[in-house]
Amino acid sequence: MxxxxxxxxxxxxxxxxxxxxxxxxxxxxxxxxxxxxxxxxxxxxxxxxxxxxxxxxxxxxxxxxxxxxxxxxxxxxxxxxxxVPENFPPDSARFARYALNxxxxxxxxxxxxxxxxxxxxxxxxxxxxxxxxxxxxxxxxxxxxxxxxxxxxxxxxxxxxxxxxxxxxxxxxxDIELPPDTSAIGGCGTCTRCIDACPTGAIVRPYVVDSRKCISYLTIENREEIPASLAERMGNRMFGCDICQEVCPFNIRHALPTKDPDFQPRPHIHNHKLTELAMISDEEFRDLFRKSPVKRSKRKGLARNCAAALLLRK
Ligand code: SF4
Ligand code: SF4
Known part of the structure; x- marks a missing residue:
């Protein structure tokens, strides 16, 4: 080299x-x-x-x-x-952090x-x-x-x-050969917090996620109805889910909030009521989520998520 x-x-x-x-x-x-x-x-x-x-x-x-x-x-x-604000209101929609702006x-x-x-x-x-x-x-x-x-x-x-x-x-x-870094080494040890905290049991065993049960898949990529047995466990997570990262001790100990303006939550993003989003029009959806990752679920998907959660939440 x-x-x-x-x-x-x-x-x-x-x-x-x-x-x-x-x-x-x-x-x-x-x-x-x-x-x-x-x-x-x-x-x-x-x-x-x-x-x-x-x-x-x-x-x-x-x-x-x-x-x-x-x-x-x-x-x-x-x-x-x-x-995310403490005591996040349970009747407001929660979006995965990467989708707040x-x-x-x-x-x-x-x-x-x-x-x-x-x-x-x-x-x-x-x-x-x-x-x-x-x-x-x-x-x-x-x-x-x-x-x-x-x-x-x-x-x-x-x-x-x-x-x-x-x-x-x-x-x-x-197409140029740069000197590679050493592969990262580390591990979870005996911790199982993410597996225990996942509300839908989507981490079927360590290192394996069944997307069919994962709130991230169900609320974003999925184009079908959300099965009732899973919808009742989503709480107010209406676009993606951060739970298995929120409980991780490496994040609790070390994560620092980003200063990047592109990732700061848009004003009022945390104030959207599930009941409002369940009825949102195409135009309102376009205005609220312009240039946002939330567009991926489309208005129909977001409204479906909110309606399912409202009907079936435990
Ligand atoms: S994103 Fe949520 S639903 Fe999916 S594995 Fe993590 S905790 Fe479970
Ligand atoms: S919570 Fe974090 S450290 Fe614990 S098992 Fe899950 S990924 Fe590993």
Whole structure:
């Protein structure tokens, strides 16, 4: 490995922090170590109706098939943690923290594009790069572990021992071979708090989530009715669910609220009554959730979630 590539790697990491990312690491390019687990997860039906997960699993398990020229992957992580008011009113809708303001795809993509430009300008030959933010066929959490960002918790989130797990991830596939970081090491030990706290029993065993039971899937990706036995356990979580991160001791000890304006809760976001959202019009939905990740569930989905929770809550 040449000195110039080592220097470039250091400057990429420094630039990533300057651009507002909280962590940055370099992953080597290799086939997934979780091939069997991923196939079993699909076979068990745990991907629910997320058909895109089943499409071309080989590509998902091997970054070289996504961009054949890939020689290294820059992984960035951005803290999106914000504090939710204590005594949150049970008749108001609760949104996953990442959905309280701007769509994170845009928030992450712009600085990643800038980072790619920086690499192009600072490398001595032409660079080909591809940006991913939670949309492409990549097992991004495994790649984040390889890049030293964090290790897998039993809730399947990537946990950084000193910072917790409230991170959004982004990747930059590059055709230059940068020196990789050491894979992150750590573990949950005997803790089972997330498994015990999950209201729907979606963490069927450590490191395995059944999406069919997970409130995040049920309230966002799911286009069908929410089964009554699960709807009655959702409480007021109307778009996504943070419970298995909220109870994690690594977050309780280490998470610090982000200062990024794009992740600060929009005014009044915590004041929407379930009864109002159950009846929301298309126009009101568009106005309230402009440029927000909540658009993913569509008005119909959000109204369905609120109606189901109101009818069936325990
Ligand atoms: S997001 Fe919520 S429902 Fe899904 S596994 Fe975590 S605690 Fe359970
Ligand atoms: S709550 Fe406990 S078991 Fe779950 S991810 Fe955190 S440390 Fe691991």
């Amino acid at each position: 040449s000195d110039s590539l080592k220097i470039l790697t250091q400057s990429i990491k420094a630039k990533a922090i300057e651009l507002g990312f909280d962590l940055c690491g370099i992953a080597p390019v290799r086939e997934s170590c979780f091939k069997e687990q991923f196939r079993e997860w699909l076979e068990q039906g745990y991907a629910a109706d997320m058909t895109y997960m089943k499409r071309e699993p080989e590509r998902r398990l091997n970054p070289s098939l996504v961009m054949p020229a890939t020689k290294s992957i820059v992984v960035v992580a951005k803290n999106y943690y914000t504090e 701007e769509d994170y795809h845009n928030v992450m993509k712009k600085p990643l594009q800038e980072l790619l430009r920086f690499i192009e300008e600072n490398n001595d030959h032409k660079v080909t790069g591809k940006i991913y933010v939670d949309t492409g066929p990549l097992l991004e959490r495994e790649i984040a572990q390889l890049a030293g960002i964090g290790w897998f918790g039993k809730n399947t989130m990537i946990i950084n021992t000193r910072k917790g797990s409230w991170f959004l991830l982004g990747e930059l596939l590059l």
